[in-house]
Amino acid sequence: MYYKQYGDTDMKVSAAGFGCMRYDEEDVKADRLEKCAEVLLYAHEKGINYFDTAPFYCDDKSESITGIALSQLPRDSFYISSKANMGTLISGEAVKDGFRRRLEMTLSRLKVDYLDFYHLWCILSMESFNKQCEDLYGFYEDAKREGLIRNIVFSSHMQGSHLEDAIATGRFKGMLIGYNALNYRFRQSGIAAAHERGMGVIVMNPLGGGLIPQNPDKFRYLAEGSDLTVAQAALRFVASHKEITITLAGCTTKEHVDDACKAMEGLQEKTAAEIYQEYENKGTSLDDLCTGCGYCNKCPCGIEIPKYMDAYNMSLLGSSALERLSDHWQVPAAKVAECVRCGKCEGLCTQHLPIMDRLAEIGAL
Ligand code: SF4
Ligand code: SF4
Known part of the structure; x- marks a missing residue:
């Protein structure tokens, strides 16, 4: 040991x-x-x-x-x-x-x-x-x-x-x-x-x-x-x-x-x-996952984007995004409806992820 x-x-x-x-x-x-x-x-x-x-x-x-x-x-x-x-x-x-x-x-x-x-x-x-x-x-x-x-x-x-x-x-x-x-x-x-x-x-x-x-x-x-x-x-x-x-x-x-x-x-x-x-340089395996870097977290509507993207990660990995939001992050899924699609977050995303579409998908759940 x-x-x-x-x-x-x-x-x-x-x-x-x-x-x-x-x-x-x-x-x-x-x-x-x-x-x-x-x-x-x-x-x-x-x-x-x-x-x-x-x-x-x-x-x-x-x-x-x-x-x-x-x-x-x-x-x-x-x-x-x-x-x-x-x-x-x-x-x-x-x-x-x-x-x-x-x-x-x-x-x-x-x-x-x-x-x-x-x-x-x-x-x-x-x-x-x-x-x-x-x-x-x-x-x-x-x-x-x-x-x-x-x-x-x-x-x-x-x-x-x-x-x-x-x-x-x-x-x-x-x-x-x-x-x-x-x-x-x-x-x-x-x-x-x-x-x-x-x-x-x-x-x-x-x-x-x-x-x-x-x-x-x-x-x-x-x-x-x-x-x-x-x-x-x-x-x-x-x-x-x-x-x-x-x-x-x-x-x-x-x-x-x-x-x-x-x-x-x-x-x-x-x-x-x-x-x-080391892992940043290696990583292609997690290309479609949000890395949680937080750079996008400047939403004018007050949506805590990294938390919603983390929940979306869970759905990509076969788990429930809604449970992640309610049980782990304790934020309302319905908040995503406040997104006005200004595009600011996507411009800041280090992984070039389709944040607005992912939030919309969470909204549809
Ligand atoms: S696109 Fe939506 S989530 Fe992204 S910064 Fe604008 S309002 Fe916030
Ligand atoms: S900038 Fe992109 S990768 Fe980083 S937390 Fe936001 S959505 Fe996730």
């Missing part, structure tokens, strides 16, 4: 982390929790020492499964991370008590006395970031003072420029973001800013929600010159960023653990700028 330093701390973490959100569905349903825990134990045996879970994952059983495995391991041989936000508070209690009870429940399920990392979870906008910081950050600090958590971190789905604003607050030791060969241009400025500040950067969704391995021909270029599968190459693509500390692999089976380990073998770190250059 390849290890990296977590930000400016002295923690050595495995370049591949174990995402505890993909325990086998059938086993979870049937309450075969020990069987699920075996996959985590196998990962630990292979050198993975970072485990990421949360309330509600796997029918709300992920923390318990993870705890079954962790209780069999020396406490100083792993790092464990979980998450909270306003939505996870125990209902019917004051915010302070609700937060505290949620944390205690997490610790008890995980069978540990403290968490190495506790996330302010799932920040979708700066508005929500500011609000949740205001309402909850103080309770994270209290828990840290009491030794119940070691590091306060956040997880987010915002794009690079907004991530930079969150990072600039200087309140977090690390961040967890979605990053992969599909969306890397959206978030590169964010990972660069976090790295400069000495933060750890953890990546979820390195396989683009499964779209990358499901479209091997489109993404074959990632594996060029290696003996890796497309899925393994996609993990290595992310992990090879100097700015990225841990790439989380959601592992259902021991084979998934093997894939993650294989992807980290002989890892060569490069800066995000070098990687951008």
Whole structure:
């Protein structure tokens, strides 16, 4: 296993982390929790020492499964991370008590006395970031003072420029973001800013929600010159960023653990700028996809074009554009009807994409 330093701390973490959100569905349903825990134990045996879970994952059983495995391991041989936000508070209690009870429940399920990392979870906008910081950050600090958590971190789905604003607050030791060969241009400025500040950067969704391995021909270029599968190459693509500390692999089976380990073998770190250059120059495979560069984002009608084009990418790859807009970006599809076809965006598009027609197609959906 390849290890990296977590930000400016002295923690050595495995370049591949174990995402505890993909325990086998059938086993979870049937309450075969020990069987699920075996996959985590196998990962630990292979050198993975970072485990990421949360309330509600796997029918709300992920923390318990993870705890079954962790209780069999020396406490100083792993790092464990979980998450909270306003939505996870125990209902019917004051915010302070609700937060505290949620944390205690997490610790008890995980069978540990403290968490190495506790996330302010799932920040979708700066508005929500500011609000949740205001309402909850103080309770994270209290828990840290009491030794119940070691590091306060956040997880987010915002794009690079907004991530930079969150990072600039200087309140977090690390961040967890979605990053992969599909969306890397959206978030590169964010990972660069976090790295400069000495933060750890953890990546979820390195396989683009499964779209990358499901479209091997489109993404074959990632594996060029290696003996890796497309899925393994996609993990290595992310992990090879100097700015990225841990790439989380959601592992259902021991084979998934093997894939993650294989992807980290002989890892060569490069800066995000070098990687951008390398893939930009290679790339013809993704010619019809929006690269997320953001140059077109100057619409006089206020349409956030890169978000709609990212959703269109999803439809080209066989997924739902509308779900992407509503669930991920949380912008209304109907907004595209406000386009007056001035053509400004197409004049700015680095990929010369037919933006107006694509927006119209989304409108027709
Ligand atoms: S063509 Fe439509 S989307 Fe593009 S800049 Fe003009 S109004 Fe905005
Ligand atoms: S300029 Fe083109 S490639 Fe870049 S974000 Fe806009 S539509 Fe996508």
